[in-house]
Amino acid sequence: MTWNKDFKRPRISPNQAHARKSGHHRWIVRGVLFIVTASVLGVVLATTHKSLSVDPAASPSQATDSSDVISLTIPVPPTNRSDFIGPSPLGKAPEIDPWEHITVKKGDTLSTIFSRLEIHSQLHNITSLPEIKKLLKSIRPGDRLQILKDNGALAELIYHKSETERVHVKRDGDGYAASKISDPIEHRQAVAEATIEDSLFLAGKKAGISDNLIMQLAETFEYDIDFALDIRTGDHFRVIYQEQFANGKKLKDGPILAAQFINKGKTYYAFRYTNPKGETAYYSADGRSLKKAFIRTPVKFSRISSHFNPKRKHPILHKVRAHRGVDYAAPKGTPVKSTGEGKVTFVGWKKGYGKTIIVQHGSRYSTLYAHLSGFKKGIKRGRRVKQGQVIGFVGKTGSATGYHLHYEFRVNNVHKNPVTVKLPKAPPLPKSLKTDFMTQTAALKAQLDRYASLSGKD
Ligand SMILES: [Zn+2]
Numbered sequence: 001m002t003w004n005k006d007f008k009r010p011r012i013s014p015n016q017a018h019a020r021k022s023g024h025h026r027w028i029v030r031g032v033l034f035i036v037t038a039s040v041l042g043v044v045l046a047t048t049h050k051s052l053s054v055d056p057a058a059s060p061s062q063a064t065d066s067s068d069v070i071s072l073t074i075p076v077p078p079t080n081r082s083d084f085i086g087p088s089p090l091g092k093a094p095e096i097d098p099w100e101h102i103t104v105k106k107g108d109t110l111s112t113i114f115s116r117l118e119i120h121s122q123l124h125n126i127t128s129l130p131e132i133k134k135l136l137k138s139i140r141p142g143d144r145l146q147i148l149k150d151n152g153a154l155a156e157l158i159y160h161k162s163e164t165e166r167v168h169v170k171r172d173g174d175g176y177a178a179s180k181i182s183d184p185i186e187h188r189q190a191v192a193e194a195t196i197e198d199s200l201f202l203a204g205k206k207a208g209i210s211d212n213l214i215m216q217l218a219e220t221f222e223y224d225i226d227f228a229l230d231i232r233t234g235d236h237f238r239v240i241y242q243e244q245f246a247n248g249k250k251l252k253d254g255p256i257l258a259a260q261f262i263n264k265g266k267t268y269y270a271f272r273y274t275n276p277k278g279e280t281a282y283y284s285a286d287g288r289s290l291k292k293a294f295i296r297t298p299v300k301f302s303r304i305s306s307h308f309n310p311k312r313k314h315p316i317l318h319k320v321r322a323h324r325g326v327d328y329a330a331p332k333g334t335p336v337k338s339t340g341e342g343k344v345t346f347v348g349w350k351k352g353y354g355k356t357i358i359v360q361h362g363s364r365y366s367t368l369y370a371h372l373s374g375f376k377k378g379i380k381r382g383r384r385v386k387q388g389q390v391i392g393f394v395g396k397t398g399s400a401t402g403y404h405l406h407y408e409f410r411v412n413n414v415h416k417n418p419v420t421v422k423l424p425k426a427p428p429l430p431k432s433l434k435t436d437f438m439t440q441t442a443a444l445k446a447q448l449d450r451y452a453s454l455s456g457k458d
Contacts, residue, residue, distance in 0.1 A: 104143040110136060114154075117147060122154040131167050131178035135159055164246040186245040189257070191447070193238035200231055213241060213253040220256060220270045220282050223292045225263050236262040238448055256282075258444035269448070271441040275433055281426075285445060287434050289426035293361065294340040295388060296423065297328065298369060299405050305329035306404075308417035324415040325368070325408035332403045334394040335376075336369050338385040339409075347381055353406065354398025357391050365424075366413075370406040371397050387426075 102113060110127075114120045126132050138161075148156040154176075157169040164183040169176050194207035204214035217239055218227045225231070239259040244251040259270045270290055274280040282290045306312070306327035342361035350356040353370035357379065360366045373395025385391055396403050409418040429437050 098148055100147045100149070102145050102147065104139060104141050104145070106141045108139070108141065110139060113145070113147075117149070118152070119147070119149065119154045126154070126157070126169055126176045126178070129169065129176065129178040131180055132169065135161075135167055163249070163251055183246040185251070188243045188245060189240065190243050191238070191240050193236070196231060196235040196237075197233055200227060203237070209239070209241075210253045213239070213256065216241075216254055216256050217259060217261075220259060220290065221261050221263075221268055223290055224268050225261065230263055232264050235264070240444055240447060258441065258448055260448045269445070271437075271444060273429070273437050273440060275429075276436075283429060283437065285441075287429040287437050289428055291387070291426040292423040293365075293387075293426045294367075294409075294423045295337070296339070296419070298337050298339050298367075298407050299328045299330045299334055299394060302328035302330040302334065302405070304419070305402075308415075308419065322415075325370075325406050326418045327404045327406050328394075329402065329404045330394045332373055332394060332396075334405075335390040336372065336392045336394060336405055337388050338369075338391050339367055339387065339407075340365065341387045342367075342385060344379060344381055344383045344385060344391070347375055347379055350398070352399035354400065355392070355395065356398075359385060359391070364412055366410045368406075368408040368410075370408075371395055371400040371404060373397065373403075 100117060104113070110132075111120065111123060114123045127136065144160040146156075146158040146160075147154065150171075154169075155171055157167075159167040159169075161167060164185060166181045167178060168181055169178045192207040192209045194203040196203040200218065201211065201214055204211070204217075217237065221227075237259065239256055241254060241256045243253055255272060256270070257272050261268045261270075269285045270282040271285065272280060273283055284290060304326055306323060308323060308326050310322040310324070312321065312323040336357075338359050340359070340361040342359040342365075344357060345360045345366070346356065346358035348356065350370070353368075355372040355374065356368065356370045357372065357375065358366060358368045369392060371394075372392040375392045376390050379385070379391045394403055394405050400406070407418055409416050409421055411421070
């Protein structure tokens with residue numbers, strides 16, 4: 001049995017050709033990569049890699065012609081497709097759907113559902129199946145299931161665990177057998193680009209990409225571009241990303257594989273790279289990290305209630321006492337993040353600081369987080385933490401008048417203003433990985449630059 005899928009690429013009208021020139025055109029699917037992990041009826045069936053080299057860029061005119069239907073034949077082993085039962089897809093006379101379709105309501109259990117369908121006596125026949133045992137614990141309002149009855153008894157049950165995963169129970173001799181089904185997930189590669197006229201989000205919309213992907217794009221370049229202040233009309237981006245599909249339906253966008261952002265005439269690149277340890281990050285074309293070693297602010301959605309000031313009058317002690325950090329006012333319990341990767345060197349009570357954490361980052365830098373209401377579970381002295389990892393929560397322990405985080409940043413043991421201190425870049429890729437990085441990203445770089453020459457942008 002084979003499935004035929006038509007992946008349509010949008011036709012390009014003269015209007016759109018113009019739009020593309022101004023940058024509001026979306027390029028779809030170049031290489032199609034399938035990473036198919038199919039587990040049908042409990043058996044892992046196939047891992048298929050398909051590369052489709054339809055390369056319109058090789059011949060630019062091809063990008064604008066109308067031979068825009070790519071047909072793929074995906075071999076799928078014979079399976080019981082009864083879980084797709086519904087109105088006949090083959091265009092025959094509509095049949096009566098023999099399945100009961102149920103959406104789990106608040107307070108529902110498999111038991112109440114079986115009672116409603118008058119098959120409660122069969123429940124014990126399936127609850128001993130391991131797949132169902134697991135299911136019983138995870139059943140949630142909004143979940144969908146289908147039940148097929150035969151002479152008043154349960155014949156089949158399909159529980160949709162997610163868009164792509166199901167548990168299928170079927171009569172098997174005197175009892176029942178259950179299996180887990182996972183639909184193959186296709187990873188398609190897509191390209192989009194846009195020129196910014198009003199805002200990054202509107203440009204993203206015009207390019208046909210999701211808000212989620214736009215957020216990812218902004219996060220990728222956030223250390224180089226201030227998206228609140230630096231964006232200008234005429235800025236341009238181009239992004240190569242993955243789209244995940246199952247059963248011909250799009251599940252989600254992302255991750256971004258490579259991107260180019262032209263901001264105020266300056267071109268920035270980002271390439272996603274996973275090192276042999278399995279750690280993934282974005283790097284510039286020559287392997288420099290796009291991240292800085294520190295994020296600027298340890299608490300989100302906060303405001304500065306007291307600045308770094310070596311001559312401040314202390315609000316409680318009423319005498320001149322240097323304020324050697326920054327205070328961020330935030331509600332009690334707001335997560336506090338370690339601003340850089342490092343090692344926890346202190347967790348506990350520290351006089352006026354109250355509950356405090358100190359993190360050492362390499363030999364030169366350390367950060368301090370004070371007046372916490374509590375520490376994140378597992379945060380202990382000697383523990384390594386990542387940049388952005390939650391380590392504690394905003395409180396007002398020690399000498400504090402209201403809920404806030406007191407944050408200090410030291411370089412070679414000298415207090416610096418956390419708001420203005422020049423933050424060091426994260427280390428580049430080690431030499432030993434550079435060749436691997438270049439090999440992995442060369443094709444993406446070529447692709448980004450090829451679009452540049454196609455659209456006349458750069
Ligand atoms: Zn303070």
